[in-house]
Amino acid sequence: MFCLRFFGNLAATVGPTVCLEEGECVDVGRLVEELLRSRGEALSLEEVLVTLPDGSPLPPGTTTCDTSEIRVLRLLRGG
Amino acid sequence: MVNTCGLWGRLLSVDLSSGRVSTESVDATAYRMYVGGRGLAAYLLWRELGRKWREVDPLGPENLLLILTGPLTGYYPGVKLVVSGKSPQSCGVIGSAISSHVAYAIKAAGYDGIVVRGASRDPVYLYVRDDSVEVRDASRLWGLGGFKLLEALRREVGGDAPSLYVGPAGENRVRTAAVMSRWFHAAGYGGYGAVMGSKKLKAIVVEGTGPLPPVADRDEFLKLRHEVIDRVASRTTFRMWGTTSGIWRVGHDTSSEPVRNWQEEWHDREEFSHVVLQRRHWVKNPWADWGCPLACMKVSRAVVDGVSYATDGPDYEMGAYLGSNLGLFEVDKVVALTSLADDLGLCGIQTGNVLGLAVELYERGILTREDVGYELAWGDFESLKRLLEDVAYRRGLGSVLAEGTYRAALEIARRKGLPTEDVLRYAVQVKGVGLGAHGIRSRRDYPQPIAYAASVQCGDHTSVAGLPVDSEESEVSSVFADSAVVCMFTAVEENTMLRFLNAVTGWGVTREELYGTIGPRILALQRILLLLGGPDVRWDPRVHDDNPPRFYEPLPSGPYAGSSASREEVSRSLAEYYGQLGWDELGVPTEETLRRLGLEDAVEVAREIRRELGTG
Known part of the structure; x- marks a missing residue:
């Protein structure tokens, strides 16, 4: 089970936590992007912060086999 | 030292x-x-x-x-x-x-x-x-x-x-x-x-x-600086478009852009987009100030009625407030208004906000040609330009508008003999500060329903309140x-x-x-x-810790038509927000909180505020 925790308005529209059963190791970045798009959120990976549960940055190339949970927040809050 | x-x-x-x-x-x-x-x-x-x-x-x-x-x-x-x-x-x-x-x-x-x-x-x-x-x-x-x-x-x-x-x-x-x-x-x-x-x-x-x-730790500092520069420089889409892409995306996709003094927050005007700006007006992209690896700025140039104007972007906020909020969707004219605001030293957000109020009041017959000295209309570049200059030089009605949205609304109500609520209902501000160009009604943008109502910087879109208070929100x-x-x-x-x-x-x-x-x-x-x-x-938190009345009106257009802020949700969230910060039910920091934060010298003042609000 791989879970994504959303915050703020993303939690209101996507849901606070979304857990998925992934049969294989999937790139986390791509997964986040696809999930957001499927929920009608017009956000790219540049516009969100994806971190590990302790808030540390997600290393490039992280897959769903490397971690069981991530946090997703809006990065650009302004502009 | x-x-x-x-x-x-x-x-x-x-x-x-x-x-x-x-x-x-x-x-x-x-x-x-x-x-x-x-x-x-x-x-x-x-x-x-x-x-x-x-x-x-x-x-x-x-x-x-x-x-x-x-x-x-x-x-x-x-x-x-x-x-x-x-x-x-x-x-x-x-x-x-x-x-x-x-x-x-x-x-x-x-x-x-x-x-x-x-x-x-x-x-x-x-x-x-x-x-x-x-x-x-x-x-x-x-x-x-x-x-x-x-x-x-x-x-x-x-x-x-x-x-x-x-x-x-x-x-x-x-x-x-x-x-x-x-x-x-x-x-x-x-x-x-x-x-x-x-x-x-x-x-x-x-x-x-x-x-x-x-610096305290030179090796760690240099390592982190390189890391941050690499990461920030890789934001290629943002580097390419800056925040300017918002004038299309925030209006069309997230439906949270002010249109005609926030009467709407959605548009599908393809001519009003970053792509058109890039093709016709950007003469320098990317552009950055000292030390910035992101370089999200651009330089625009436009010629309107034979006059040449230059500005940056315009970035999203300028595009929204000196464009769609004024019913102006011609990007060359938005470049011109932004350039004028820059030159006169006006905040484009606050000024676009109060100009939007003026045009709506004119449209509704509360302000007349006699009050303004000329006709006002959405998207009319000439009158908007003139009003912008009147604000900067405090000429005529411009001097009233120069007081900002809140004070201008009060003064116009006074002059017209109207109850203040009859004008304030069109003023899109919180505690004297016009709101940044990110609405809350569609819930598809970043500000939460209490973003502005609870912020200590009021309408500032760069400093919004949100829950939970121990998160980046x-x-x-x-x-x-x-x-x-x-x-x-x-x-x-x-x-x-x-x-x-x-x-x-x-x-x-x-x-x-x-x-x-x-x-x-x-x-x-x-x-x-x-x-x-x-x-x-x-400010009385019971009255002023709130959204502008307009945000409780349903969005009239776009994919989120019908959406509005909910008074019940705002009230519930405010209570939760105050509680999480250790503030009382009206949002005054409690004595215990102030002492815990090392603000003992503010205890008596907070007590006085509470007494005046009738809760102490």
Whole structure:
């Protein structure tokens, strides 16, 4: 089970936590992007912060086999 | 000197009433408690003006104009500083961030900031070159717009020295005036251009030739700096489009862009887009200020009615407020209005907000041709341009609008003999500050339903309140950016930001301390000063901790038509927000909270506020 925790308005529209059963190791970045798009959120990976549960940055190339949970927040809050 | 790294521990102090120039030290404890920038501004203002806050006229000589850097200024990629003082808009404290070379120059000159007290009788500008500080005559510069002023300053000081300045709007104490830098940059929120103008201070020119203060852990600092630069530079879409893409995306996709004074928040005007700007008007892309690896700015040029205009972007906020909010969807004319606002030294957000109010009131028959002197209509470039200039020069109705959206609405209601509510219902502001161009009704943008209602910076879209308060959704996150003083667009996740802060300062700040103590301390102090207010406005949380009435009207168009803010949700969220911060049911920090945050000297004032609200 791989879970994504959303915050703020993303939690209101996507849901606070979304857990998925992934049969294989999937790139986390791509997964986040696809999930957001499927929920009608017009956000790219540049516009969100994806971190590990302790808030540390997600290393490039992280897959769903490397971690069981991530946090997703809006990065650009302004502009 | 302060016993910490990344800071000098001293501020340059200039009293324009007496002409006295000195330095004042800031002790290490204050920095550790308030970090710098916005936090330090709240501390300095509380310390010096707190006891008489209500009597201090923001546009009087007793107010302070603060130009402050932070511990990350000059180290973290991208250079910003914070302008502050008692705000002539909210009558609280707003930390108004601006990108400017001056930030780096101040630090390289050996200061952490500049405190301006008093007021000069005649126009002056401040010239700082390291330890040499002069208050110079600015009578030849007074009245100049930004473009001509920078040319004149170049001749005066013999080069392209970093400067902050005000245009005619600031000189005329227009409450929507900004402190400007390098043509297009503005510290808009707060109205500090009017504060600078009230001191007869036309410009601050700073040249710093020294090194920056030492950092605590050089190896860690260099490693993190490279890491952040790599990550920020990889934001290629943002580099390409900046925030300008928002004028299409925020309007069309997230349905949260002001259209005709927020009567709508959606549009499908394809001609009003970043792509059209890029093809027809961008003459320089990317463009950046010193030290910024993101380079999200652009330079635009447009010729309208034979007149040539230049500006940046326009960035999203300018496009929205001087475009769609005024019913203007022709990008060349939006470039022109933005350029004019820059040159006159007007905050495009606050001015676009109050112009939107005026056009709607005209449309509804509350304002007439007789009041304005000419006809007003959505999208009519000529009348909008004229009204913008009337605001800057305080001509006719422009002088009323120059008081900003809230005060203008009150005055128009008074003149028309209307109940204030009949005009305020069209004023899209919170506690005297017009809202940034990100609506809450569709819930597809970042501001939560209490984003503005609960913010200590009121309508400031760069400092919104949110739940939970111990997450990046909280206003603490903006407090950190504005106090360490970094650009929100070059920020990365907080763990790395805190490591960066600690590598520079050696403080060892943890995430728990940031969200549990430092951030709440600064918010509590800003909240208390906001609730004190005065002399012309006082805020009652039961009335003013709320969204503009318009946000409770359903969106009339677009994919989220029918959506609106919910009073029940706002009320519930406010209670939760206050509770999480240790504030009482009306949002006054409790005695226990103030003591826990080391704000014992604010306990009595909070008690007094509570008594006045009838809850103490």
